[in-house]
Amino acid sequence: MSLSFSGPFAEADAALQRFLDKGAASYEARRNFDYGPAERSNVSELSKFISHRVLFEYDVARRALAQHRPETVDKFIQEVFWRIYWKGWLEHRPAVWNDYVVFDHHTIPERQFQQAVTGKTGIDCFDYWSAELQNTNYLHNHARMWFASIWIFTLGLPWQAGARFFMQHLFDGDAASNTLGWRWVAGIQTSGKHYVARASNIEQFTNGRFSPHHLNETPLPVASSKTYDIMPLDNHTQYQKKYNKLIILENDLYMKSEHEYDAYDAVFVLRPDAVVRSADLARPVIDFKMGLVSAFCEIHANAQDIDAAGLRAMAASQPGFDVVYPAIGDHLDGLYQLRDESGVALHFLKRPEDLFCWQYATKGFFNFKKHIPDMMSFAQ
Numbered sequence: 001m002s003l004s005f006s007g008p009f010a011e012a013d014a015a016l017q018r019f020l021d022k023g024a025a026s027y028e029a030r031r032n033f034d035y036g037p038a039e040r041s042n043v044s045e046l047s048k049f050i051s052h053r054v055l056f057e058y059d060v061a062r063r064a065l066a067q068h069r070p071e072t073v074d075k076f077i078q079e080v081f082w083r084i085y086w087k088g089w090l091e092h093r094p095a096v097w098n099d100y101v102v103f104d105h106h107t108i109p110e111r112q113f114q115q116a117v118t119g120k121t122g123i124d125c126f127d128y129w130s131a132e133l134q135n136t137n138y139l140h141n142h143a144r145m146w147f148a149s150i151w152i153f154t155l156g157l158p159w160q161a162g163a164r165f166f167m168q169h170l171f172d173g174d175a176a177s178n179t180l181g182w183r184w185v186a187g188i189q190t191s192g193k194h195y196v197a198r199a200s201n202i203e204q205f206t207n208g209r210f211s212p213h214h215l216n217e218t219p220l221p222v223a224s225s226k227t228y229d230i231m232p233l234d235n236h237t238q239y240q241k242k243y244n245k246l247i248i249l250e251n252d253l254y255m256k257s258e259h260e261y262d263a264y265d266a267v268f269v270l271r272p273d274a275v276v277r278s279a280d281l282a283r284p285v286i287d288f289k290m291g292l293v294s295a296f297c298e299i300h301a302n303a304q305d306i307d308a309a310g311l312r313a314m315a316a317s318q319p320g321f322d323v324v325y326p327a328i329g330d331h332l333d334g335l336y337q338l339r340d341e342s343g344v345a346l347h348f349l350k351r352p353e354d355l356f357c358w359q360y361a362t363k364g365f366f367n368f369k370k371h372i373p374d375m376m377s378f379a380q
């Protein structure tokens with residue numbers, strides 16, 4: 001669905017169209033190259049919008065298919081579905097998120113950590129990406145993989161600290177994609193299979209920009225014997241209004257139209273700086289999120305941003321709120337805390353498209369992707 005709004009919603013729409021016109025046709029062949037911040041036409045750079053659902057994954061896939069033959073955009077659509085897959089995988093295993101959140105950051109070797117986050121390790125590509133992340137709030141997918149691998153296996157730092165560093169600085173920081181992306185590199189997501197950054201691969205896919213020395217290219221995967229039970233999803237949730245007031249979090253701002261939430265007396269969008277998070281967000285990330293929230297509130301006549309104290313005060317006088325389900329992560333943790341402290345009822349609106357897709361996310365992505373045609377039909 002393409003909406004004719006101004007501000008970031010229009011910007012997102014234009015960015016998608018630009019990618020579909022110019023980058024999509026060669027995406028599969030060129031997507032793994034990281035040519036640097038000045039040349040990103042080989043990837044979409046849409047993640048900052050998709051992760052807040054300013055662009056809805058299913059709409060992105062539909063628009064790609066409307067403009068290109070399926071085989072041309074197959075890889076791109078698969079990548080978009082990776083995001084849905086990771087979310088579903090984590091929904092089935094909430095304890096993975098809980099374990100990540102309680103990691104004790106005091107155990108991190110301080111000197112190596114400071115060198116990594118200030119870009120002073122002496123590994124030129126790594127130091128460059130550390131600065132790029134903090135200056136642009138984006139890293140190419142391949143750079144994220146190399147960076148995480150060097151962080152864990154060459155610098156010997158805990159993956160949880162790297163995941164938190166990413167969450168602080170990425171515009172697209174996402175509980176599922178980030179936590180599970182780091183676990184995957186470490187070798188605990190797919191047991192025993194870790195991602196090893198190799199100098200030759202970095203040289204090839206940075207187009208010769210970097211040729212690092214002294215990487216640990218023969219590490220063992222991070223050891224973990226912990227297994228997680230697969231929890232059933234609450235598939236019976238109805239996407240139906242129950243209360244008169246609605247809460248929205250900044251990571252799901254999707255709307256079919258500006259009238260989508262007209263039936264509510266009031267729509268409260270929690271201010272990004274009011275969310276208690278497992279990582280303190282960098283100022284540009286807060287500002288970016290606040291820009292999206294403000295744009296959303298301008299579009300919806302009955303919407304307003306609200307801080308945590310305002311929401312707590314409101315909760316004291318309400319029987320309950322409907323809430324657009326934000327999926328596992330900091331937002332959901334904060335909502336549970338609000339519910340426990342105030343006694344207010346929360347009625348989660350889980351999007352039917354997500355619930356349909358998440359049922360296939362119990363195993364690996366290979367199995368999940370076989371269902372993409374069904375998922376796309378369901379999301380019509």
Ligand SMILES: Cc1cc2nc3c(=O)[nH]c(=O)nc-3n(C[C@H](O)[C@H](O)[C@H](O)COP(=O)(O)OP(=O)(O)OC[C@H]3O[C@@H](n4cnc5c(N)ncnc54)[C@H](O)[C@@H]3O)c2cc1C
Pocket residue numbers: 031043044045046047048050051076079080081082083084086139140141142144145148166170172173174175177178179181182185
């Ligand atoms: C260690 C690590 C941490 C990551 N952390 C995040 C994160 O916090 N948030 C996030 O959105 N992505 C994360 N990713 C996935 C991926 O790197 C980014 O989604 C991608 O680089 C965004 O750039 P793009 O929009 O140009 O991607 P494109 O290549 O143009 O892909 C199109 C869209 O598909 C989705 N996508 C692509 N690759 C992946 C993937 N591997 N996993 C999930 N979704 C994907 C994104 O929504 C992206 O916008 C992480 C990957 C790794 C290895």
